[in-house]
Amino acid sequence: MVMANNIEKARVLIVGDSGVGKTCLTHLIAHSESLTRPGWTVGCNIEVKLHEYKEGTPHQKTYFIELFDIGGSLSHRNTRGVFYTTLHGIILVHDLTNRKSQENLRDWLFEILNKDGKDIRNLSCDNTFDPEQFLGSTQLPLLVVGAKLDLSEEKRKSNQLQKIGSIAEHCGSEEIWLNCRDSRSFAAGTTDAVKLSRFFDRVIEKKNHSRELPNASSDRRKHASAEAGNKISSQFT
């Protein structure tokens, strides 16, 4: 039997605007059941999921995935940077009935990648934040989740068009649309369950890769703008 103390951990941040469904999603992932009355998250709510890395292969291994559900309220913007220090993956959540919450995902990504308060826009040639470039350089796995699919008739019909022009398409990441209040949304064997499991596998690979580079963080400030990618990468190892 595997002792809980011996199980390694990897950390995933779950971010997005207030009220988009992060707490419901976190609960669904961790407990495979829906949460009827989530409270308003102040600071951070942490849940843990046991994940089978590379399930069904000779490399299968059990990990803990720590899910850091970050309160989306604007009033906590200045303090939530403390949660951005050690991370191995990001889930960006938006509300399918609220277009603005999808547009704001760029800002969330920017806030996390800019956690030291250093404006990474200045590191790019044209002074704009390019999520693809900076995510690519950090090698941080990203998953985009659109919640409240049950409330969006239009989106339910056009599921296949979901990624066009979205941040998921821009960053080359997977996107899932679901009803977070339906306990069957990640039922075993469904496409969404497979996408989630693959995402967690990549998170674990990111964590294992980070451990192989223990001195990378000391190089953080060495490189100039041409090497901005490497610089940002070192912040997340």
Ligand SMILES: Nc1nc2c(ncn2[C@@H]2O[C@H](COP(=O)(O)OP(=O)(O)OP(=O)(O)O)[C@@H](O)[C@H]2O)c(=O)[nH]1
């Ligand atoms: N119908 C429907 N309601 C949802 C869904 N996801 C979340 N909700 C509801 O939306 C409201 C907000 O959900 P939360 O999970 O608390 O949102 P949050 O993003 O954690 O919000 P903050 O804690 O303010 O950051 C709650 O009333 C949920 O029950 C969904 O997929 N479908």
